[in-house]
Amino acid sequence: MRGYDFYVYILASGVGGTLYTGVTNDLARRVSEHRDKVAASFTSRHRVTRLVYFEHHTDIEAAIAREKRIKRWKRAWKTRLVEEHNQDWRDLFHGLP
Known part of the structure; x- marks a missing residue:
């Protein structure tokens, strides 16, 4: 059986942005689409292009539920999640496989 890959991700305009x-x-x-501003969207208007966090899921329903949960979080909680995994807010895009 083929495995499936889904990702929940957080982009930032900069450190603490x-x-x-x-x-x-x-x-x-x-992420390339966000960086290239393919569509007129929130990320292009606010220059949100830095990949600062991502997590892998194999179930789309779990991934969507996690995305929705994170979107409802307070900003401080999202910031803490990023900093627990990426303290310097490095752009993780170039390290993707």
């Missing part, structure tokens, strides 16, 4: 949470089945492609 504007945050965006999303879900995708192709993280590199989706």
Whole structure:
């Protein structure tokens, strides 16, 4: 049986900047779309292009539920999640497989 890959991710405009949470089945492609401002959207208007956090899921329903849960979080909770895994808010895009 083929495994499936889904990712919940957080983009930022910079350290402590504007945050965006999303879900995708192709993280590199989706982040590239945000970076290239493919669509007139929240991320393009606010220059949110730095991948600062992501997590892998194999079940789309779990990934969507997690994305929705994180979107409802207070900003401080999202910031803590990012800093627990990426204290310096490095752009993780270039390290993607």
